[in-house]
Amino acid sequence: MKLHDIALARSGDKGNRATLSVIALDPAHYPLLERTLSVERVKAHYEGVVRGAVERHAMPHLAAVHFVLHDALAGGVTRSLALDAHGKTLAAAVLDLEVDPPRP
Amino acid sequence: MAQSPRPFRIGAGAGYAGDRIDPAQALAERGGLDALVFECLAERTIALAQLRRSRDPDSGYDPLLEARIRAVLPACVAQGVRLISNMGAANPAAAGAAVLAVARELGLPQVRVAVVTGDDVLDWMRAHDATPLIDCAQTVRDLGDRLVSANAYLGADALLPALASGAQVIITGRVADPALFLAPLMHHFGWAADDWPLLGRGIVVGHLLECAAQVSGGYLADPGHVDVERLDDVGFPLAEVQADGRCVITKLPGSGGRVDRLSCTAQLLYEIEDPARYLQPDVVADFSAVRLHEVGPDRVAVEGAGGRARPEQLKVTLGHRDGFIGEGQISYAGPGARARGELALAVMEKRLQRIGLGDRERRAELIGVNAMHGPLRGSDCEPYEVRLRVALRCATRAQAERVGQEVEALYLNGPAGGGGVTQSVREVIGAASALIPRAAVAPRCQVLES
Numbered sequence: 267m268k269l270h271d272i273a274l275a276r277s278g279d280k281g282n283r284a285t286l287s288v289i290a291l292d293p294a295h296y297p298l299l300e301r302t303l304s305v306e307r308v309k310a311h312y313e314g315v316v317r318g319a320v321e322r323h324a325m326p327h328l329a330a331v332h333f334v335l336h337d338a339l340a341g342g343v344t345r346s347l348a349l350d351a352h353g354k355t356l357a358a359a360v361l362d363l364e365v366d367p368p369r370p
Numbered sequence: 371m372a373q374s375p376r377p378f379r380i381g382a383g384a385g386y387a388g389d390r391i392d393p394a395q396a397l398a399e400r401g402g403l404d405a406l407v408f409e410c411l412a413e414r415t416i417a418l419a420q421l422r423r424s425r426d427p428d429s430g431y432d433p434l435l436e437a438r439i440r441a442v443l444p445a446c447v448a449q450g451v452r453l454i455s456n457m458g459a460a461n462p463a464a465a466g467a468a469v470l471a472v473a474r475e476l477g478l479p480q481v482r483v484a485v486v487t488g489d490d491v492l493d494w495m496r497a498h499d500a501t502p503l504i505d506c507a508q509t510v511r512d513l514g515d516r517l518v519s520a521n522a523y524l525g526a527d528a529l530l531p532a533l534a535s536g537a538q539v540i541i542t543g544r545v546a547d548p549a550l551f552l553a554p555l556m557h558h559f560g561w562a563a564d565d566w567p568l569l570g571r572g573i574v575v576g577h578l579l580e581c582a583a584q585v586s587g588g589y590l591a592d593p594g595h596v597d598v599e600r601l602d603d604v605g606f607p608l609a610e611v612q613a614d615g616r617c618v619i620t621k622l623p624g625s626g627g628r629v630d631r632l633s634c635t636a637q638l639l640y641e642i643e644d645p646a647r648y649l650q651p652d653v654v655a656d657f658s659a660v661r662l663h664e665v666g667p668d669r670v671a672v673e674g675a676g677g678r679a680r681p682e683q684l685k686v687t688l689g690h691r692d693g694f695i696g697e698g699q700i701s702y703a704g705p706g707a708r709a710r711g712e713l714a715l716a717v718m719e720k721r722l723q724r725i726g727l728g729d730r731e732r733r734a735e736l737i738g739v740n741a742m743h744g745p746l747r748g749s750d751c752e753p754y755e756v757r758l759r760v761a762l763r764c765a766t767r768a769q770a771e772r773v774g775q776e777v778e779a780l781y782l783n784g785p786a787g788g789g790g791v792t793q794s795v796r797e798v799i800g801a802a803s804a805l806i807p808r809a810a811v812a813p814r815c816q817v818l819e820s
Contacts, residue, residue: 274595276590283643332639344414347731
């Protein structure tokens, strides 16, 4: 099962940082999100795009895990040579992650 | 100010400078609103507007201002809806005069317009050029004569005199986006400027509304996963705000889109860094304990925000010239499209070396393969069509023009079957940030009447 089956994601820009929110479509799936979306796994998934630290804010009452991705926008919207300078499309990439199966 | 027996109804009329106009008109006419807010300033907008103003002293405000005002002013006047917007950009006074001109044209001569200025701190920054820039090791001095604008993010306090003046329309330059919404709430409910938890709740209202349809079903649909009805007619949102700062987010009955836990959560967290510390000129808002409850169809109740004392300094955005970007694109399609696109990339690499641009910072990629998420994605796909894209950072316009010319020359000199060349050159206006002491920023309010 992929994250795409149980979550939506939205990204935004703050200077040279991207924000990434991942929200459970059904709040009952929030524990799966929290387990799947470790800082290490997200950092590895965005290798080659996110050059800096990955900061994570778990928000169980919103059934959401929120990230700040540092040095992720090639210098920021105003400077970037990228087609998607805002990093708006970055969020969708996280939905490609395989969800960790529940532990037995 | 007396406590209102009914909630204050505040709507969003635009979430960015180019936003749709018809949903704003629908809200103005049928929303039963007390206030309608148009947020139209992105980070670089003022710098670009400043460049326009330097060529024409009467310009420098939002190019769509007249069209937006024309669409909503009749209903706003008839129903007593106050209209608040940062469409003044680099020239709020000219924008105010333009609003009056539209009012006269519509046969509404009694309209009073308040213009809020004081965000322009370019002179102060030039006089204090040892001020450090945020997120880099430079100072304002390092921007030299490339600096074109410096605007402080004013808070809701700067709008209170304009609201007290009774003006129908309030036009500003740079104001923190959520403050455009917080100000009428403070004015209506008489919230104290140091009631931090209350101001924090007002900021949540503003943050949820400031991107307009992004909270009411826009930017959400993912067919089969998250379905949204009628994106051609998404209803812009409004909030019904109580005197204690709690609110319900909703939209016009019968409009497209959706307002629910998912749409509101996505917007609540949008572009937030630490949810417990959302820095605003009026308050450090705390979203970490916000709760959302679906209380009816397309109705979400919001509560639980907090706040702490406002920051000592205000944030300033400094616009500066930052060279040029030259870009070219060409498509390849059918069997072997990717291989021909890759060959074209290799040819471009050698051409850029040959014409002396080989050392420039660049992106060279295939749209459809690896243009969005970097080198690690798309390595195994064989798309039916690909589009080569090369973009270079250049010091001069002439250099930047060479990039598109070289891509275009792939027509006759490159791989088979290239088509659909586009080329562009744009001057880059960079945005840097700095902090300024509050004492150096003096908001002013001028009331215009025809």
